[in-house]
Ligand code: GUN
């Protein structure tokens with residue numbers, strides 16, 4: 001049975017807009033000590049300083065004491081593969097060879113409903129343990145993988161976006177991991193949309209894998225469906241790796257990789273292009289004009305040796321950008337660990353990532369990139385109360401660094417740089433605790 005109203009006590013931080021790279025205190029709200037009031041329906045009723053909680057909300061509410069910890073909106077992962085749990089940390093290849101050698105064999109196993117269910121559950125519990133409450137997710141080409149993923153997400157009450165992977169062109173769609181035809185791919189997609197789209201907190205995203213695994217007819221179908229159904233989302237990969245970009249040019253021609261997707265009418269609101277490393281100003285202008293988003297996936301881009309994403313150019317052009325872990329090319333489920341690597345990717349380009357912008361990207365920025373910021377991403381009244389409680393002193397290294405830090409920004413930057421799953425004290429979905437780690441206990445290895 002649902003409890004009544006709850007009041008969460010702790011240091012509360014959330015964002016109203018992108019703080020950018022220069023201090024912009026209007027972009028965030030920090031309440032220390034703060035309080036977050038969550039209604040019986042799991043929505044935010046009030047946020048502010050602890051001493052200002054209105055008495056009519058406070059009376060009879062259940063207190064949850066996270067004082068001394070940092071309470072932030074649940075992390076948003078703007079690009080991840082539920083099918084690549086077993087692929088993480090696979091040695092020695094760049095994108096196209098890595099797909100053939102490791103990813104495609106692992107994805108074949110998702111023809112089994114039992115395997116799909118087992119991995120989806122493990123995947124979602126791992127996200128919760130990393131403080132992530134919303135993600136846009138690639139399962140596999142199999143309908144079973146989508147059914148299992150949405151079932152498990154629904155059972156946990158999580159806001160999730162996903163869709164059947166579409167792939168029909170060899171060799172980047174291997175013969176036994178391929179849509180039988182464009183007609184069948186469309187029929188399967190429509191069936192899954194009917195079954196899952198906008199059921200509870202689930203959203204269907206049309207998911208062509210990437211251009212090299214797509215025939216022209218497949219991309220035509222994707223563009224047609226996306227325009228026929230303006231209530232649907234779209235996700236794919238773009239311009240991640242130089243050899244991939246050359247392949248796309250050979251297969252499709254066009255001015256650029258983004259231009260190929262543009263030709264098939266795939267750009268627009270609610271669309272997310274993972275990576276987008278090898279793009280130019282014309283591409284950025286098109287992405288921005290059309291309301292298309294980019295998922296910046298630094299651990300993946302470094303692990304596969306793909307390249308360095310230019311965040312300042314994308315944000316400067318007005319493109320929405322979220323952070324993606326891109327498991328299993330990425331090397332951590334934690335958006336804190338992802339921010340640590342993002343900082344270094346930007347440092348190599350003489351760009352800066354202040355902690356406030358980092359936490360914006362991991363929360364409201366991700367929600368804006370995924371077009372779900374009307375529901376989640378910060379603690380504005382009425383939003384769904386998904387939040388993560390972070391432990392400043394989860395490890396001896398963190399604890400010592402916090403002891404010598406002179407102000408909040410310095411502490412937040414140390415948490416962003418040194419933190420990972422160990423810093424996640426608890427994760428709440430619609431105001432209910434879905435993950436809990438006793439203070440001081442290290443994660444099992
Ligand atoms: N491009 C096409 N498929 C994939 C994938 O599974 N992972 C990554 N990182 N890039 C891709």
Ligand code: ZN
Pocket residue numbers: 079080081237274326
């Ligand atoms: Zn990916």
